[in-house]
Amino acid sequence: MSRQSNSYDRIYEIVRQIPKGKVATYGQVAELSNLAGKARVVGYALYRVDMKTSDIPWQRVVNAKGEVSLSPLRFGTDYLQRSLLEGEGISFNDAGKIDLRKYIWKP
DNA sequence: AAAGTGACTGTTA
DNA sequence: TTAACAGCCACTT
Numbered sequence: 001m002s003r004q005s006n007s008y009d010r011i012y013e014i015v016r017q018i019p020k021g022k023v024a025t026y027g028q029v030a031e032l033s034n035l036a037g038k039a040r041v042v043g044y045a046l047y048r049v050d051m052k053t054s055d056i057p058w059q060r061v062v063n064a065k066g067e068v069s070l071s072p073l074r075f076g077t078d079y080l081q082r083s084l085l086e087g088e089g090i091s092f093n094d095a096g097k098i099d100l101r102k103y104i105w106k107p
Numbered sequence: 108a109a110a111g112t113g114a115c116t117g118t119t120a
Numbered sequence: 121t122t123a124a125c126a127g128c129c130a131c132t133t
Contacts, residue, residue, distance in 0.1 A: 043114040
């Protein structure tokens with residue numbers, strides 16, 4: 001039955017709404033989830049999600065620098081996330097970052 | 108129950 | 121421009 005707080009379900013719902021070819025920052029997702037200023041909680045929520053089994057596009061959530069963030073524990077999936085995003089039309093620059101001004105999701 | 112940990116962010120230097 | 125610090129909340133041990 002109960003697994004986590006309702007806030008987490010709200011986060012997942014928001015992330016699922018991110019359209020293909022766009023990305024959102026943790027802070028942005030937090031705001032839309034009624035968790036303004038608690039970007040860390042969003043990161044935790046996504047950390048709890050399975051990358052393979054979940055239907056949540058966790059790869060579309062990036063940090064404020066426009067770079068993909070990964071947990072050291074999940075190390076090894078970096079190439080996967082980048083590949084997925086590139087497959088959606090998002091390009092990375094030399095520094096391995098993406099142009100947030102261009103790809104940021106504006107609900 | 109207290110302390111530690113973590114997919115973050117904004118400010119300061 | 122990047123680097124370092126503190127603040128923030130929830131989950132784990």
